[in-house]
Amino acid sequence: MLAWYRAQQRDLPWRHTRDPYRIWLSETMLQQTRVENAIPYYERFLERFPDLASLATADEDQVLKQWAGLGYYARARNLKRAAETVVRDFGGVVPQDPERLRALPGVGPYTCGAIRSIAFGQQAPVVDGNVRRVFSRLLAEKSPPDALLWRAAHELVVGPDPGLFNQSLMELGATLCSPRRPDCRPCPVRDACRGRATGDPSSFPEAARRKPPRAVQASCAVLRRPGRPSQVLLMRRPSKGLLGGLWELPSHDSLDSDGLAAAIRDRSGLLAEPGDRLGKLRHAFTHISLTLSVIEFEHVGGRLRGRPAEDGSRARWCGPAARRDLPLSALMQKSLRLARL
DNA sequence: AACACGGGGCA
DNA sequence: TGCCCAGTGTT
Numbered sequence: 001m002l003a004w005y006r007a008q009q010r011d012l013p014w015r016h017t018r019d020p021y022r023i024w025l026s027e028t029m030l031q032q033t034r035v036e037n038a039i040p041y042y043e044r045f046l047e048r049f050p051d052l053a054s055l056a057t058a059d060e061d062q063v064l065k066q067w068a069g070l071g072y073y074a075r076a077r078n079l080k081r082a083a084e085t086v087v088r089d090f091g092g093v094v095p096q097d098p099e100r101l102r103a104l105p106g107v108g109p110y111t112c113g114a115i116r117s118i119a120f121g122q123q124a125p126v127v128d129g130n131v132r133r134v135f136s137r138l139l140a141e142k143s144p145p146d147a148l149l150w151r152a153a154h155e156l157v158v159g160p161d162p163g164l165f166n167q168s169l170m171e172l173g174a175t176l177c178s179p180r181r182p183d184c185r186p187c188p189v190r191d192a193c194r195g196r197a198t199g200d201p202s203s204f205p206e207a208a209r210r211k212p213p214r215a216v217q218a219s220c221a222v223l224r225r226p227g228r229p230s231q232v233l234l235m236r237r238p239s240k241g242l243l244g245g246l247w248e249l250p251s252h253d254s255l256d257s258d259g260l261a262a263a264i265r266d267r268s269g270l271l272a273e274p275g276d277r278l279g280k281l282r283h284a285f286t287h288i289s290l291t292l293s294v295i296e297f298e299h300v301g302g303r304l305r306g307r308p309a310e311d312g313s314r315a316r317w318c319g320p321a322a323r324r325d326l327p328l329s330a331l332m333q334k335s336l337r338l339a340r341l
Numbered sequence: 342a343a344c345a346c347g348g349g350g351c352a
Numbered sequence: 353t354g355c356c357c358a359g360t361g362t363t
Contacts, residue, residue, distance in 0.1 A: 027359095028359095030359095031357055031360075032357075033358095072360090072361075074361075105360090106361090107362085108360045110360085111359075123354085128359075132358085150361085179356075180356090207356095280353095284353095284354090339360080
């Protein structure tokens, strides 16, 4: 495995460092996210936040801005909170012991093992989706229980370079031992693989059945500021939940434009009436199939109440510069584009 | 144990 | 367009 990895590994930005912060950032970005997708975010994030201290003292909006478009935004909020904890409690030095590491928000069993082995050289196991698939095939087990996978990873990570070994396992799963069409010919462990011996390694592991996404109808408002038409009303979503902490055109979970007007009034203090529908967008989340109606609104009274609510939501008028500066989801970037903003 | 949480690549 | 991917935190 080590020889194969040394010869065949992809050249990735986080493979040129053992800085715990950079390893931690890369592992966090790689959760649920493909390597090619994460690379530009990783580079930009480090330009903006070169170390733990700069991340700890940043505004949450600035951190989310760097994350915008990558998804699963709790990862960014947790990473920032964890950075604050490390600076405050550990003098800015990432702790090496598993208990303290694991206690940081966003650091679960996988990330803990990855930081320990890759950054600190400890013999700590990792089990991610790649490792799960590689082991499932090696053992020809359709759905090996987590405990078995972690035990196997623990028993195998005993060599001189645990970080390289763990990465070799994950690299194998990400490249040759791919989900659909594994390429066994160049595999360094082909002779030990019971899945290959069955003649159909791709049948391992058994595919998890997923629920179909639920259909959601929603609407959002384009409300221009009276006298300053280049500015529109944007709102910050509550810190928790879907797209937490990101900014958006005022939205609510129904096609009903009067309901949307009521939501605008309740959350901003502004009175507005619906006008033309600018268009309809479809956007697929893992668990939601969203149809979003973008509706032009006209201001008819009231003044903006900018005070943030308890849940972190707030409203403000935003011109083009502010819109470039605030974190917007992929969906909202589509919506602003539809509205020619 | 089940569920919430994004986005992009690919057929 | 529909399918696929798969860590952490919460309930």
